[in-house]
Amino acid sequence: MSGADGTVTRISRRGLIGLIGGTAAGVGLGAAGALAVEAAGDPSSAVPTDEQTVYSFHGDHQAGIVTPVQRHLYFATFDLTARTGRDALQSLLMDWTAAAEQLVQGRAVGKTGAVGGSPLAPPDDTGEALDLGPNGLTITFGLGPALFEPGRLGLEDRRPARLTPLPSFAFELLDPAISDGDLCIQACANDPQVAVHAIRNLTRIAFGRARIRWTQLGYGRTSSTSRSQTTPRNLLGFKDGTRNILAEETDELDRHVWSDGEGQAWFAGGTYLVTRKIQMLIESWDRARLEEQEAIIGRTKGEGAPLSGGSEYTPPDFAMHSTAGGHAIPDDSHIRLAHPDFNNGQRILRRGYNYVEGNNNLGQISAGLFFISFQRSPQQFIDIQNSLAKDRLNEYIRHIGSSLFAVPRGVRPGEYIAQDLFT
Amino acid sequence: MRLKALSIPVAVAAVAVGVAGCVRNEPEEGTTTIAVTSTADGCEVAPNTVTSGTLRFEVRNEGDDVTEFYLLAEDKLRIIGEVENIAPGTSRTLTFLAQPGSYFTVCKPGMVGPGVGEAPFTVTGDAVAVDSSDEEAFAAAVASYTAYTKTQVAELVTKVTEFADAYKAGDDERARALYPITRIHYERIEPTAEQFGDLDPKIDYRKPSADAEGLAWTGFHRIEADLWLDAARTADEHKRVTEALTPEQRAALADQLVADVQALYDQVHSDDFVLTIGDITNGAIGLLDEIAAPDGKLPGEEDAYSHTDLYDFYANVEGAEVAYLTVRDIAAGKDGGAALVAKLDAEFAAMKQLLGTYGSYESGFVAYDQVSQQERNELAAQLNALSEPLSQLTAQVLRVS
Numbered sequence: 171m172s173g174a175d176g177t178v179t180r181i182s183r184r185g186l187i188g189l190i191g192g193t194a195a196g197v198g199l200g201a202a203g204a205l206a207v208e209a210a211g212d213p214s215s216a217v218p219t220d221e222q223t224v225y226s227f228h229g230d231h232q233a234g235i236v237t238p239v240q241r242h243l244y245f246a247t248f249d250l251t252a253r254t255g256r257d258a259l260q261s262l263l264m265d266w267t268a269a270a271e272q273l274v275q276g277r278a279v280g281k282t283g284a285v286g287g288s289p290l291a292p293p294d295d296t297g298e299a300l301d302l303g304p305n306g307l308t309i310t311f312g313l314g315p316a317l318f319e320p321g322r323l324g325l326e327d328r329r330p331a332r333l334t335p336l337p338s339f340a341f342e343l344l345d346p347a348i349s350d351g352d353l354c355i356q357a358c359a360n361d362p363q364v365a366v367h368a369i370r371n372l373t374r375i376a377f378g379r380a381r382i383r384w385t386q387l388g389y390g391r392t393s394s395t396s397r398s399q400t401t402p403r404n405l406l407g408f409k410d411g412t413r414n415i416l417a418e419e420t421d422e423l424d425r426h427v428w429s430d431g432e433g434q435a436w437f438a439g440g441t442y443l444v445t446r447k448i449q450m451l452i453e454s455w456d457r458a459r460l461e462e463q464e465a466i467i468g469r470t471k472g473e474g475a476p477l478s479g480g481s482e483y484t485p486p487d488f489a490m491h492s493t494a495g496g497h498a499i500p501d502d503s504h505i506r507l508a509h510p511d512f513n514n515g516q517r518i519l520r521r522g523y524n525y526v527e528g529n530n531n532l533g534q535i536s537a538g539l540f541f542i543s544f545q546r547s548p549q550q551f552i553d554i555q556n557s558l559a560k561d562r563l564n565e566y567i568r569h570i571g572s573s574l575f576a577v578p579r580g581v582r583p584g585e586y587i588a589q590d591l592f593t
Numbered sequence: 594m595r596l597k598a599l600s601i602p603v604a605v606a607a608v609a610v611g612v613a614g615c616v617r618n619e620p621e622e623g624t625t626t627i628a629v630t631s632t633a634d635g636c637e638v639a640p641n642t643v644t645s646g647t648l649r650f651e652v653r654n655e656g657d658d659v660t661e662f663y664l665l666a667e668d669k670l671r672i673i674g675e676v677e678n679i680a681p682g683t684s685r686t687l688t689f690l691a692q693p694g695s696y697f698t699v700c701k702p703g704m705v706g707p708g709v710g711e712a713p714f715t716v717t718g719d720a721v722a723v724d725s726s727d728e729e730a731f732a733a734a735v736a737s738y739t740a741y742t743k744t745q746v747a748e749l750v751t752k753v754t755e756f757a758d759a760y761k762a763g764d765d766e767r768a769r770a771l772y773p774i775t776r777i778h779y780e781r782i783e784p785t786a787e788q789f790g791d792l793d794p795k796i797d798y799r800k801p802s803a804d805a806e807g808l809a810w811t812g813f814h815r816i817e818a819d820l821w822l823d824a825a826r827t828a829d830e831h832k833r834v835t836e837a838l839t840p841e842q843r844a845a846l847a848d849q850l851v852a853d854v855q856a857l858y859d860q861v862h863s864d865d866f867v868l869t870i871g872d873i874t875n876g877a878i879g880l881l882d883e884i885a886a887p888d889g890k891l892p893g894e895e896d897a898y899s900h901t902d903l904y905d906f907y908a909n910v911e912g913a914e915v916a917y918l919t920v921r922d923i924a925a926g927k928d929g930g931a932a933l934v935a936k937l938d939a940e941f942a943a944m945k946q947l948l949g950t951y952g953s954y955e956s957g958f959v960a961y962d963q964v965s966q967q968e969r970n971e972l973a974a975q976l977n978a979l980s981e982p983l984s985q986l987t988a989q990v991l992r993v994s
Contacts, residue, residue: 251974251975251978253943287988290987290988290991291985291987291988291989292985374981377974377977377978377981378975378977378978378979378981381970381973381974381977
């Protein structure tokens, strides 16, 4: 395939891990459209993971959506401070855009960076990424439903109609302290410190205008760089490959991911971002019999093949019956219920990460999946999630955090994120 | 309303507060003379409304004690000018270039306590151009801030004595009421007190710090643990605070605190006590760092038993604001300064307004254990909003332009 800068990149990767969905992936996901790989070391290599990779901040769509998934995530949400009105929000988005343009280039933020300023003043940039290179950093901004509440910022007539809080779902156990937010920033990079540096400096820039509501670190790139590599496994121990939407599937992206704006210029070319923090009941899962684990997922644990047979990349045959009666891929298995065939063909673009946060006070592992999906309408996620109400996997997971954001269209040089909101 | 311009204090014929370049030893044309009469219980100032320009206060002591005269800023904390050591029956003068604004005058016969005859003093008219070098402006700022520090420590001596007396006498209710009020004067100037390495540990250490350094646990927080004994027993999971102190132990602790605070007074009133402009500006950010620290006010660890953290919080902010206002016009007068002081003016006001929703020194602040996590988060966010621009103050004040 060809990137926007003309470099040929053959980027083959497994689809993204997700608890939703589960067909064998292994179809290419590459840097496409405006999301140029500007400095991939070897143009014929797989996904450029070296530290010099740069993804442009500019384009029709924001980076960090169809961009090849980097290895690390730092996701942050913010609430505006009580005094922050429309003008302060506008200035914040301007300042964040300027800083993001510097950060994705691997540069320090501000006029004088980390060490170039007055010795008597704190440096503009915090400095922990000084020698690390751009590492494929992408910074993706989103706006939460609460920003558009009537009487708050005067933005109620700029609200896309579908930007309303998600409904409640079966088996969720949501903690408000790790849900929702006025604004979000998704920082993804191949080095965790680069992603942390980005959020840390953007947080500092926001002091007085917005404050952190909650954050999430994620690790474990949930896809491989080529079919020749071993597919990474999620924390359930399965190759939970998914039928993800891929960067070069432009028609599918237009159909399932990119919004026409719903009449809002700032949102035309944007998309909806859903996050779900999904805790895994690791100890219980680890005590489930192998055959039970495989029946729950719908795949073999070792090879990752669908239970209808074949190898990892064989399409699942949902009609096939097992010798014991019933479907080979059980009716309540995860990959069946999440598959587009059982969801009116609806697809979403997933970009989740594993998380481990030590242990809780009962000695249990605090770990799971930080699920991220992008879709043209929140309804796509809602329908699939409702389908998963019957999923046997629910016995081993709980959704504990949730959020929905509208991701504005991408910007050209000289523009700032969501600027059409203010015109 | 906030003073629009810093009045550079100049004391002449007296212990100088300012040594700025606009010292005028003799009355000159255009100087307004104001008569001040200090008595045992009064501080008569006439006239009390004048137009901006050079003012000459002629302070006559008609009382029986040595007296002092102070011209205070509108916040009653900053000292614009002072004349000390006016013997009974004598006069001394204070001359300074006054900018329009609201001030207060006060006399302090006996040179301790809050003073007598505090009254408003108003300067009307237009701002007066000041053409002073950095050196002059820095010297004036340092002199003003040094006088402020001395005043706060003097007030601390008075308050600590009352507090210690009540505690020693077993009047726990009064001691508990005085505890947060007394600490105000310490918290306003804490970074200065911390310059004297051995005093802050004795006066203000919490138990873990004292234990870690192998010191006997003394000072405010030891007494706090005894005054709020049930809370201390609950909070100390190691059960080290269990017994109420005996009257003898109380007396020893109380006397020690008074002695340590007196030692602090002696230090800041000695000729060796010298502050720099950087001490002032860095002290300002240091005061805010005291609030946000993991063992500070924001997490509610400073006053873990009494839950009076908001008094300390407010006093730290006041102290930082005094330091800021002392150098505000220097900062404003240099490149990029207007934007910084506009930001700091707004953020200090917002911080104090937010704290004001929890009470005041006079009416009392809400106990900090009653402040929800969400409310603490709001306080933290505003503290960040203030601290970030304040961290630029030193570089701005010392900028060569």
